[in-house]
Amino acid sequence: MATAVSALGRVREIELPEGVIRYHDTGSGPPIVFVHGIIANADVWRGVVTRLREGYRCITPDWPLGAHTQPMRPGTDFTLFGLADLVQRTLTALDLQAPALVGNDTGGAVCQAVAARHPEKIGSLVLTPCDAFDNFLPLPIRHLQLFGRTPAGLKVLAETLRLRPVQRLPIAFGLLTRRPIPAEMMASYTGPLRENPGTRQDFARLVRAISTTFTREAAEGLRTFPHPALIAWARQNFFPLAHGERLAGLIPDARLRVIEDSGPFVTEDQPDQTAALIDEFLQAATPR
Secondary structure (H helix, E strand, O other): OOOHHHHHOEEEEEEEOOEEEEEEEEOOOOEEEEEOOOOOOHHHHHHHHHHHOOOOEEEEEEOOOOOOOOOOOOOOOOOHHHHHHHHHHHHHHOOOOOOEEEEEEHHHHHHHHHHHHOHHHOOEEEEEEEOEOOEOOOHHHOOHHHHOOOHHHHHHHHHHOOOHHHHOOOOOOOOOOOOOOOHHHHHHHHHHHHHOHHHHHHHHHHHHOOOHHHHHHHHHHHHHOOOOEEEEEEOOOOOOHHHHHHHHHHOOOEEEEEEOOOOOOHHHHOHHHHHHHHHHHHHHHOOO
C-alpha cells in the first residue's frame, strides 16, 4: 500500500474565519470530500483514496477533531452543527459543485448535520459506521467526556496512548478495528494531542460540546434530504448495525450495504470493500 502522504496527494491550506484547514488533494473527476472522526485525521482514508483517486478528485481535510496540527481560533463553535457549518464553509471555499460527502465515526455524525442543515452544498452522502441518535459518544469511550474536558486531562490521556497495548484496549482503539492499526498511523492519530497544546485546547472544547440533542436533531433532518445516500455499515456493536438500518430508513433515497469482517473503522479493516461500494454507489448516483 502507498504511504499516507503519497496516497492522499499534495497538501494545501485554506483560511476560514475559524482558522486554517489543512487538506490533501489528489485525483481528478467528480469530487469526494472525506470527514474523519475524533482522534483521527486524513490518514484514516489513505487506503480508500488509493483506490478511488483514478476516477475521482479526493479531498481529505484534517478536521479539528483531535489529531489536527492547526489549532482553531478562540470562539470556534465545536458543537455538531458548528462543525457542520465549518464543513459547509470549506466546501464553499473550495468551490466544489455537488461533491459526495463521506463520513466515518464522529465524522459521520458531522456529515449527517451537514446533510440536514446544508443539503444544497452536497450531491450525495455516504455514511460508514458512525455516531447517531443517542450513541454519541459510544459507551466504551465516554470516559473521553471526563478526561477530555480539560487540556491537562487530555495530556495524561494522550501520553497513555503512546503504548501499543493501551491502544488495543476497548476504551482506546481496540473496538474500532479487527486488526491492529499500523504503528505509524497510530502515531499520526495520537501525536498531535500529545504534542500540541492548541490541539488539546480544541479537543477539550469539542468534548464539552458533545450532546445527543444534536445527533437526534441531525437524524430528523435526514428525512427531507433530497439526494442519494449510501449507508455502508459493518457488523459490530460500537456503532450497531441497527443504527445503520435506521439511518437508511430515514433518508428517502438511501441504500444499505454491509461491509463484512470489519470494525467501525472500515477504512482500516476493509479499504477495498469500502472503496468498491463508494465507487458503485457514485457511478449509479452521478452517471458520467
